[in-house]
Amino acid sequence: MSSNDASQQRRAETDARLPVHVAIIMDGNGRWAQKRLLSRILGHEKGAEAVRMVVRTCRELGIAYLTLYAFSTENWQRSKAEVDGLMRLLRRFLKTEMPEMLQNNIRLHVIGRTEKLPLDVQQVLSQTIAATQANTALQLNLALSYGGRDEITRAARALAAEVQAGIIAPEDISEERVASRLDTRGIPDPDLLIRTGGDMRISNFLLWQLAYTEFFVTSTLWPDFDREQFLKILDDFRTRERRFGRV
Numbered sequence: 001m002s003s004n005d006a007s008q009q010r011r012a013e014t015d016a017r018l019p020v021h022v023a024i025i026m027d028g029n030g031r032w033a034q035k036r037l038l039s040r041i042l043g044h045e046k047g048a049e050a051v052r053m054v055v056r057t058c059r060e061l062g063i064a065y066l067t068l069y070a071f072s073t074e075n076w077q078r079s080k081a082e083v084d085g086l087m088r089l090l091r092r093f094l095k096t097e098m099p100e101m102l103q104n105n106i107r108l109h110v111i112g113r114t115e116k117l118p119l120d121v122q123q124v125l126s127q128t129i130a131a132t133q134a135n136t137a138l139q140l141n142l143a144l145s146y147g148g149r150d151e152i153t154r155a156a157r158a159l160a161a162e163v164q165a166g167i168i169a170p171e172d173i174s175e176e177r178v179a180s181r182l183d184t185r186g187i188p189d190p191d192l193l194i195r196t197g198g199d200m201r202i203s204n205f206l207l208w209q210l211a212y213t214e215f216f217v218t219s220t221l222w223p224d225f226d227r228e229q230f231l232k233i234l235d236d237f238r239t240r241e242r243r244f245g246r247v
């Protein structure tokens with residue numbers, strides 16, 4: 001059976017319990033490079049290929065949302081060379097992937113403090129978001145300059161301002177209203193979180209949204225994460241019984 005046939009068959013079998021929203025902490029680029037005595041940025045470059053693979057696979061399987069932790073609020077503390085390299089990579093990725101996003105009906109969305117990104121990156125992001133906004137098959141959410149605590153703090157501030165202005169009363173603040181002030185408003189919470197690189201941490205990613213998400217941690221370093229392993233994790237997800245706190 002060709003890998004295409006196999007994936008068609010798998011799709012037919014898994015449609016019923018496919019996650020609607022997959023979130024990924026893409027860790028291990030630095031270690032991947034270090035092991036080969038290469039610069040960290042080469043690890044990120046190789047990591048960008050794995051990004052292309054997961055985007056294509058999600059699109060092909062019919063997963064509706066994919067959220068990738070591409071740059072955290074803490075990542076600004078890395079060396080200037082590494083931050084510049086990541087920004088360069090991001091610019092290049094957006095430019096080269098735009099045609100495929102358009103062709104494949106993929107919509108780009110960004111979460112995080114995008115105003116902190118270099119101006120030219122902000123521009124190419126805005127262009128790609130605008131060009132893909134009517135697309136409906138897969139929504140790709142890039143977390144950029146993103147931190148979960150920062151996101152919740154901004155939501156709290158926005159709600160406090162509404163209370164102060166007399167628009168709402170403190171008792172009007174419900175979980176739904178908090179969620180509606182987050183960068184992920186309108187997006188269902190992730191069903192599945194994958195973390196590569198082996199660490200058992202959330203690292204300030206989607207702190208509010210991961211409340212009932214199934215976690216899958218693999219020691220595979222992100223640049224080595226391949227389609228076969230991704231499909232295996234999706235298979236594993238099907239077998240998990242989700243109780244959402246109920247018995």
Ligand code: FPP
Nearest residue numbers: 026027028029030031044047048070090093
């Ligand atoms: C963590 O690995 C990864 C990052 C900080 C950046 C993620 C970026 C990419 C996968 C490539 C570019 C992304 C896009 C969307 C084009 P690490 O450097 O912390 O690895 P380490 O833990 O081994 O040091």
